[in-house]
Amino acid sequence: MIQFKLTFSPEVFAGPDSFERLGEVAKKLGGNCAFVVIDRFLSEKTDLKEKTIKLLEDQGIRSIIYDRITSEPTTDTGNECVCIARENRCDITIGIGGGSALDTAKAVAGLIKNPGLIEDYQGIDKLKFPSVPKIMIPTTAGTGSEVTFTAVFVREKEKKKGGINSKYLYPEAAILDPLLTLSLPPHITASTGMDAFCHAIESYLSRKANFFTMPISMEAMRLIWKNLPVVFKDGSNIEAREKMLYASFLAGIGLANAGVTAVHSLSYPLGGLFGIPHGTANAVLLPYVLESGLPHTGHLLEEIAWNITGKGVTAKSFIEMLKEFEEFHGIPQTLTHLKIPQNSIEQLVEGAMQVKVPLENNPVELSRQDIIKIYQAAF
Numbered sequence: 001m002i003q004f005k006l007t008f009s010p011e012v013f014a015g016p017d018s019f020e021r022l023g024e025v026a027k028k029l030g031g032n033c034a035f036v037v038i039d040r041f042l043s044e045k046t047d048l049k050e051k052t053i054k055l056l057e058d059q060g061i062r063s064i065i066y067d068r069i070t071s072e073p074t075t076d077t078g079n080e081c082v083c084i085a086r087e088n089r090c091d092i093t094i095g096i097g098g099g100s101a102l103d104t105a106k107a108v109a110g111l112i113k114n115p116g117l118i119e120d121y122q123g124i125d126k127l128k129f130p131s132v133p134k135i136m137i138p139t140t141a142g143t144g145s146e147v148t149f150t151a152v153f154v155r156e157k158e159k160k161k162g163g164i165n166s167k168y169l170y171p172e173a174a175i176l177d178p179l180l181t182l183s184l185p186p187h188i189t190a191s192t193g194m195d196a197f198c199h200a201i202e203s204y205l206s207r208k209a210n211f212f213t214m215p216i217s218m219e220a221m222r223l224i225w226k227n228l229p230v231v232f233k234d235g236s237n238i239e240a241r242e243k244m245l246y247a248s249f250l251a252g253i254g255l256a257n258a259g260v261t262a263v264h265s266l267s268y269p270l271g272g273l274f275g276i277p278h279g280t281a282n283a284v285l286l287p288y289v290l291e292s293g294l295p296h297t298g299h300l301l302e303e304i305a306w307n308i309t310g311k312g313v314t315a316k317s318f319i320e321m322l323k324e325f326e327e328f329h330g331i332p333q334t335l336t337h338l339k340i341p342q343n344s345i346e347q348l349v350e351g352a353m354q355v356k357v358p359l360e361n362n363p364v365e366l367s368r369q370d371i372i373k374i375y376q377a378a379f
């Protein structure tokens with residue numbers, strides 16, 4: 001038996017064309033000037049930026065658009081956004097895109113009301129004052145950032161990733177419109193989908209998993225197992241895109257309430273040191289971290305296998321099935337495939353050991369030696 005607390009946040013507007021409600025939602029939250037972070041791809045290749053400006057304008061809300069966000073955003077980019085938002089006296093933020101856009105919009109909302117730089121708040125519960133309201137509109141089905149309290153940035157000088165973790169970062173509203181995910185190319189669909197799968201399986205195995213999170217995490221895994229292959233092959237399948245978006249949202253609730261585990265600790269330095277996209281880094285490491293948990297977590301993996309594949313298989317066979325699932329989606333199988341130099345293990349281990357909370361959640365305690373072994377196995 002464990003003690004746990006449950007946190008629920010945003011008001012959710014879901015379904016095809018729910019994006020059209022953006023202006024109304026922003027108005028209800030009292031916005032007069034919105035700082036909008038939108039993915040560069042969406043800004044340049046779709047009419048989403050123009051639509052956003054129009055929807056806000058119709059409600060008398062001014063918008064300041066930032067569309068120079070990169071994947072794995074840096075603290076420098078985040079601080080640039082904070083400056084612009086403060087200068088323009090923005091009183092609401094909107095994130096439209098993948099985890100980078102959403103995390104940035106969340107952090108900016110926090111720093112409009114808290115002085116200083118992003119770096120000052122990386123850690124746990126460092127924001128002193130509540131943020132301005134924020135609306136999250138994911139266009140990938142992956143990070144679940146629309147329902148979590150975290151915003152992650154790379155400190156470029158140190159090549160380290162760190163999250164601002166604060167109850168003030170829970171978004172006030174999320175809009176889950178599957179039509180916005182249709183243009184996502186297959187490789188990003190796969191890597192972001194696998195990030196969501198990691199949130200689901202890690203939160204299911206986490207020491208903080210509980211009666212509320214476990215069914216949610218399981219349902220997220222079931223939906224991803226069924227629908228990721230469909231959207232990978234046919235990105236225009238709206239029904240499967242919708243299921244993926246809900247799965248990512250559910251996995252985000254699992255993550256926010258039960259946490260993630262060692263996969264995320266070990267993947268952070270791959271992003272910080274080598275710029276490997278978050279979802280890909282997690283996906284590559286997942287089978288090796290799961291192997292390290294055997295036999296302790298075997299019964300749980302068998303339970304997962306039965307529920308998501310309908311097959312009664314051993315935990316080892318399930319891990320093999322997972323590797324095949326990833327291979328089908330073009331996910332590299334090893335760190336060697338990612339061109340990570342083998343002599344970087346020491347640095348990777350140092351980095352991973354600093355991402356403490358997910359390591360503490362891991363169902364099996366991992367020593368420094370255990371972490372070295374997992375990285376070695378992954379090469």
Ligand SMILES: [Fe+2]
Pocket residue numbers: 143195199264278282
């Ligand atoms: Fe993640």
